[in-house]
Amino acid sequence: MSRAIPQPPGYPFLGNIFSLNNGQILTPFVDVPAHGFHELARKFGEIYQLNLLGRKVIFVSSYALVNELCDDSRFRKSVGGALKETRNLLNDGIFTAFDGETSWNVAHRLLVPAFVRKSFGAKPALQTDTNKLDSMPIDLNIDPTDDLTRVALDTIALCSMSYRQDSQPPFVQTMVDFLQECNNRANRPKIVQMFLNATNGKYQRDIEQMRNTAKAILQDRKANPTDSKDMLNVMLRGRDPKTGAQMSDESIIDNLLTFLIAGHETTSGTMSFALYYLLKHPEVMKELQSEIDNVLGDQPAQLGDLTRMQYLNAVIRETIRLQPTAAIRAIYPLEDTVIGGGKYFVMKNEPIALQIWDLHRDISIWEEFKPERMLKENFELLPPNAWQPFGFGMRSCIGRAFAWQEMCLVLSSIVQRFDLALVDPSYELQITQAITIKPKDFRILARQR
Template identity: 35%
Template structure:
């Protein structure tokens, strides 16, 4: 049940796509640009567990709520770096997201940085989040309301600026640029390269054919490393000021010989991890939420009425972000349908059996398809429908645990979950407070994959209220 595993004798047969070819395997219908959506489509036909054999490499996908719950057992399963994530070690190294469980730096960094995501720390970030949201509003106003807005591009500007300032007291001047920051262009290129070459580079021939593409990717990675080094160098050259951010925690620990201190190379890995993961997934979540708001007038009206009632026309204090409970449900439902980090892998710590049925040897792993999990029959008869009230407290309580996993699972789940939620609700509330949004009536949702998910070609027209 890993890339190299063969089926266990006597185990239940795991279905696979029809028309499997000798040597090549299940390559018919494979789309290297949309492998996640391709796998979700196959799962609709084959059920909550299936396998794909591509060029001799076996992948097992699961989405059944009972299986996902079993895989969440930390005593028997742990995080596994799936091939696409493993490919990112070229930029993330042993950072929080790309570290192997056996590497000590991930636990050190987690312990060191956890205070940066406490409620006290979140309060300290609130002012910066408001300022960046205000810059988005000014940017939209400068460009004239009523004109089409590239939602995903602008949400990316916003979230990159937010993590840059809150995490590292560094501005990318995102809203002073008409084009995307070169860091974003390099990041998208690297993520897309990793996604598209996962299957290709699983063979010696594929690795040979990918050499030119790899060389271009090396240039992108080098540029990203240069940007991160500039962020760190700027802090070292200007140490004054009341910096209480992620970078300060790491630099201070090194100076004070903290037992959780990390070395210079790992500091770079953590900075690039937070710059990428800290903005890419949240920008996608905001984009999907705005898409569903624009497509559901009743939901939009209800969300806007809540903002008017709770915030009025005033700038919201920290406490009033969490009071936008309906807006939060809109965000949760958007992440149910399109979780922007759409999969994670779990490996067996020892020989075991999944749900008492599928034997797994130590090291065997499976890939959880989160969009399929979020469409499990437990979600009702029409899981494709957008319905924020699925997240009413009574409905959440009625569902079994582990049916909703947009932030991963276990000890290696997303450390920045509360940061992302606070930022996203604040930004959605600000947009609803300031603008009326109007969709392009001809737009049909198209989702682009680059390990993360994002609406492609999605525009809105906004008018000041």
Template identity: 30%
Template sequence: MGNGLITSNGAFHARQRRLVQPAFHHRRLVGYTETLARAAEAHVASWRDGDHVELHRALMDLTFATAAEVMFSARSTRPAEDTPVARMMADINAGILPQALLPAPLTRVPLPANRRYRRAIGELHNVIDETVSRYRVHGPEHDDLLYALTAARDEDGQAMPDAQIRDEVVNLMPAGAETTATVLAWAFHHIARDPDVERRLADEVAEVRGDRPPRHADLDRLTYTQRVLRETARLHPLALIMRRSNAPAVVAGIPVPPGVEFVVSHYAIHRDARLYDDPLAFRPERWLAPQSAALPKGAYAPFGSGARKCIGDHFAWLSMTVVVATVLRRHRLVPEPGHAPREVPAAHPHLDRLPMTVRPRRARPGGRGVRGLP
């Protein structure tokens, strides 16, 4: 994983965060919206009435392919097919946790999982190095995220070394794509089981978008969509993050010396009845302004908080909103009868399977847009 934003610490982490931040500037997010909308539309357009889709897997394919296009302008030649870069990132993402937890000698044993992980890391490094070298010599071919990293300069006008850009890419993209896909899968799970939620979402998307692709300016108007996603991320955040005390402190009345490792569970915090009424219930209305404004600092942090908050959190919300709006404009997703998804323990708990049947969404009588079938 190198020494990117996820793995670095201290003054170096703070410097790198300042260098990477412009890649997620509002102006760039506006441009990324078109990329996200195009990729989501191509993926969803391949679904047909009656198709049986394992939705979590399909969303993983979509988010990895989208991340590859945003980062490298790597677009597939066929709408439903992911790119080689997307497959590399998926293999890396699958191997990160085992590589981190296994004793170092075991990670060097030539097991299939180890070989697959190392091969993907090597291939992705080659792609990044070749692209950065080309951008340095010939200038940008596309205004993508990788070019934003090559153009970044610190206070002294120094650029990031090529090896550091490589580390930042390997840190940012695989984890971000998986997090987005997992929250989206849980969102569609809740939407499919509540006809009122599904109908309100479809009506809002039809009112705001009509039959055109989503634009960045639409996102602030998709208020109910954002409440549904916020509630999903409350119930299904990253389970655990780790922090280390840098100075003496008192936590919950307990003196803590420097160097102590903490495990913080947003999963537990988000389900605390002292903070949320009926905390296990899926209730998007709890994110109406007066209720959400009353929460204390730290009560809601699906992407972390403070100096270590995920630098791509705005991109993640943007991506999730675009995907939900794109799917609901075209389709209804019907759960497989009798199937109850199980939560799989992981750094970001995900569903074991999410089989769905695709159904069309018919036009709203007498008006533009679409409306859910009864």
């Protein structure tokens, strides 16, 4: 017989919206929801449920349960919360489509083989950005999260559509504002949202500005065709191998914007977290600097060097374990089912949130920051689905190989060229969250080596 899933006490109509902030009624939502969910998992255990303004969501955090739920034959990706709000911009793009939407199937069959070709021009694009480091002042006091966000955005724009974004402040700020508002809208009662006229107006203007930018790029490519082997040409010229269909202009715009958002948010956050952990663990920084010096010398990194920098790969794996930038993912069961060895009943289509932030801290598997556990021979011995920052199954991240190359190339260039230190040696990691998580108030000193 199945057990009742634990749930904190709530309020009529509002449900458990105050449970994420220790019951403080005037401030119902924490800045970092992932931390609020973490505290609930500590209190209620591996599974609990919340009523969020009338919408029931089940949360799971243990390795045993998450591993069971990583099964495409029983569960599918659920697009809800802040991710669902991004559909106002991205519609049924490759990342935000509901299960079974036709446009996703066509785009997926066209784009997956293209991403399998690995580099997609990443090296020339990244070399342009990393070469800028050489012309910087000798001593820098920088916000690495902000700078790496711009590098990542420039890179994905150049590689996906041969477009040099050059970190245009209006577009970057528009995207940041849009993502933050998506997170806010997911946490507001709809009746409150209706009366926020100024906020709603800006949100719509932000959407129009970003779609107009992508539309202009598409129209320019149509008017001035090139032989560039970028994602834009793949979408313009490709045909679905199953149906022969081509992607519509609207679908191309949806996916261009998807690449910009999904392709820069996660990588820039991970690189920023990596710098934090390196600075907090000087013995790891020393080991990494030694490896990079031995492999690269004073030469820029090439794609062929990445497999030789095993410790760098381990540092990134361990960073993304502790701080998976997509801290929570959601799925739903295709049929009524029981999970946890028959302990818990879950109804068909009921959303289940996988707390990846907690999965990656399950004490049955993990401990402190320790890159050595992620070296190739150890990494391959990890239990299935214990480390899954890129999702699982058919809806896993199709750009993970590209993102990994980008992170390796950028981080190796930074560590090769600079000695780093915290501006405030007493700084302890703080996090901000919109769609993804990133360091907050994190500043470093960079001195050319």
